[in-house]
Amino acid sequence: HGVHYVEVDLHWASAAEALQELRGPAAAVAEAIGRTAREWAKKHLSDDGFDCYWLRLIQLASLNFPPPVLGPDSLPLESALLASLEVAKPAAPPSATASASGPLPSKEEAVRTQVD
Numbered sequence: 001h002g003v004h005y006v007e008v009d010l011h012w013a014s015a016a017e018a019l020q021e022l023r024g025p026a027a028a029v030a031e032a033i034g035r036t037a038r039e040w041a042k043k044h045l046s047d048d049g050f051d052c053y054w055l056r057l058i059q060l061a062s063l064n065f066p067p068p069v070l071g072p073d074s075l076p077l078e079s080a081l082l083a084s085l086e087v088a089k090p091a092a093p094p095s096a097t098a099s100a101s102g103p104l105p106s107k108e109e110a111v112r113t114q115v116d
Helices: 015-023 027-044 047-064 077-088 107-115
Strands: none
Touching: 015 027, 027 047
16 A cells, blocks of 8 residues: 555556455554545645646546436536535624525525525
């Protein structure tokens, strides 16, 4: 195993065995790899770099995995991610909250209301 990653062969044939080991006898090693990986990412990746990393990872995964089967109530990934960003924003201070007779809610308040 690497310091902040788990090595597998080029064709991922050893991935299942590595995961089984890390979920079992080597669980403490898996935890250490995870902690080290988080620290490495915080030190070496900007916000844009982090986004780029995940975009590339998803692009490469899409080349090796079958397309997902989406149900009628499925959301595109982009919509789910954007909604989670809107929900994560801090709530407006009480003095800025619109009353029933006050101004229309902000975009953030409207999205937060729809998601809640």
